[in-house]
Amino acid sequence: MTPAVRGLMLSPLGKYLTLAGLLALICFAGTVHSAGSPGLERILITHSSESISIAPLHYGMEKGFYHKEGLDLQFRILRGDLAIAAMVGSKEVDYISGAGTAFAAAVKGFPVSVLAHDFKSVFFYLMAQPNVRGGKELKGGKVAVSSLGGTGAVATRATLRAIGLNPDRDVTVIVIGSASVRMAAMEAGSIQAAVMPVPWNFRMRKKGFNELIYAGNVMSQPLTGIATSREKLERNPDQVRKMLRGFLVTLNAVKREKKEVTNFIERKYSIEPDVAEEVYGVMVQALTEDGTVPESALQDLLEQTKAEVGVKKDIASSSIVDYRLLKEAAKHFRRQGESVP
Template sequence: MRLRRVAAAIFSLALLCWYSVAQAQLTRLNVGYSAISADQLPAWVAKESGIFQKNGLDVDLIFFTGGSTAILALVSRDVPITQVSGPGLVNSAMAGSDAVFVAAGITSLNYVLMGGPNIKKPEQLKGGTVAISRFGSATDSIARFALKKIGLTPGKDVTIVQVGSGPDRLSAALTGKVSAAVLNPPSSFMAEKKGLTVIADVAQMGLVFQHTGAATTRRFLKEHPDVVRRYVKSHVEAVHRIWTDKEITVKTLGKYMGHGVERDILERSR
């Protein structure tokens, strides 16, 4: 009996040592993400399902409100990799930064311009406000594009205001604090379920758009190619997991969206 206890203790100690060594071999990595929406699922699923760890990465996910804020954190080296949309990265690169995409996650638009409780038609937006996350972000570009498409001039007919994340913009629209908001799933599905009206479906407007993807800097890519390679591998594996494992995807989306999002909404957003 004593020998069994000794053997069990030795096994437990060996297992603990193995785990400690395995943890020590993981590369610590801070990764940004710029929205509370289903577009961020590749990073979230890679974290929650253990894909990052399997590929030797110990990832901490850090939220930045809007793509322009996330890009600023990237180029200032607060994070070496971030999930971000095209406009923020392109604007930064055109201004002289070395930001670059290494993987694409969402390459088509799923945004809508959703009116508040009393807004049912485009003309009712005149003199009103439209909620975006941050100036220079994807929601900013999308709001301006959509408004022009429905015959309104941003800054003249409609004021664009910075409100924050998708849930924050949804709340502002539902309570009438803004006339309309740029939303995407799950927030757009939640708004629809609560009776808000789609004023403009941007996906149907023919805008060619690189949305959420994984970005880094050319400097980090040159100095740490293996880390970037393992991150991209994790990203690809996570996309496959999203399509093949509904339960982990729904569970992960629910965790990051917070309480109160119904399962049918989470499933539609997948």
Template sequence: MVSKQFKAIGASVILTLLSPLLLPAQEARIGNPGKSLNFFIFDLAREKGFFREEGLDLKVISMNCDIAVKALLTGDLDASGCVGSASRVIATQNVPVKTVVWLFKKPTFYVVSKPEIRKGADLKGKTVGISSFGSDTDLSIKVFAKLNGLDPERDIKRIPLGPTSTRLAALKGPSIDATPLSPPYHIYAEQMGFNILAYVGDFLEFPQSGFSVSESVLQNKRVLVKKLIRGTLRGLQLVRENRAETVRFIAKDYSLSQGIADRVYTSILPGLSEDGTATEKGLNTMVESIAIALKREVKIPTSRLVDYGLLREVQAELGHSPGSR
């Protein structure tokens, strides 16, 4: 009789543990602009099965960020990795969209220069490549110039050149003298003999990469959003605590050597969010950068950009102490 009771209890425990695996997975449609090292934590979490273990069937759709934000509003997407575009639209059009979790609290790029330029002040009279006017790279160069006693409008010439790979190619030629580069391109540049003048996160703070959702999804699909946040936080924790596994993934997924992948890991570590939030300072910088890009004043509280309600719930459930914003 006792043996039967224990068997019944054991079966009940097993069913409880397996129930998330036995239930049909909940589909989650995620819009992303494309493969990027800034989003590798999400890709790593997918490979490790963290979202699947949460009962999510992720449908990742590659799309332009402006389209992704519109798709959030029409309900065609549940979440989007286009947090920068979402923040810009929130600030300018007051749309019902919020970012619910961040991957990086600081930017991941570095200011790189030709060998003869040894310090920031040496950029006087030089030409600097940026991705576009009003972009994060543009803002970083302006701030870097000011910190080194230069007027970014008069003492340097900034020219828009597009993506990181194009800017590195330009740095090898005569057209520019310096440019911000993200991993692994700043490592390639250093190997070619160029100088790393600064890590942008040491003098400028704003968040990068994460997930934004519509307020409708936030209200009506709370369980889905919590599962997405939980899988993301587990990915962040893995990256922070397991260097070897993270380096293995970066090398494999981005076709890098182990040595380069290890240096990429070192370079992105200072920018990682500890708990999925961005700092208040970083969010304010984001609002300021939006105003600079639009060339007009933007008045919006940072609380319009984010909603950490479900993130705090997940942190409590995982036993994580929320970091300070």
């Protein structure tokens, strides 16, 4: 255990981390780090829900891009705060596909690093009951998110402000698990609105729910990508390099293989062909060029995150986002004459 983690464990924040990590350990023990494919290193990556933001990850796994790098990459759904705790504390999680979640955790003091960004904007929509057509009708209601500290929570606050509501006073924000559970809560009428990822917004529109606002129109912060613990980055950089090489190959394939990716989206998310093509178009437009985003975007995200979580001390974005091994992975492909972003 590093001094940084030891100090964190002894703090009030650490007590929460330990409890959350224990819960994650109970969930995963005996199921993830058992023997995997022969000759491959088995690792776990998590995300808070099934959404289009992890379509590239799933596509890369299905195509075997990570296998080619020697990784047996496993995926699980796990709430963002529990994933951070399990990544830093119990080590049951190796990576998370949630750069925004990791970024916020790092601002709060968790020893995590963002390694790469696959998207430069978010894929969340604020969906509401049929009788809710704006902020006036939503005021005083309940709005569901997957967690209070994840990317969806940031999108929730931004969209609520955009329709004239104060997220701290005008609504009650509650945590209701995955997207499927939030949609069930909407259908039951127990909540008035929920922030939903693509393609869930399409499904809900067909059921008569209102699409109040697209979060991408009011925020452009880079909130999706890969993150890990600083300990992993320091102690096992070779594994991180393999992970990032698989990431870059996937990013390139998603841009070039329109038909295959569209068919994959249709099958993976059980949506109609025309909707899958529309989703692909939205997704490709939001992809980063090479897994990085401009420093100005990171600085904007840093200032907003500090304000959201109440942190006033000076923090450099470079202490949170570390592109060194990503750029090294890109050079690896260029040396071999292979096409990468």
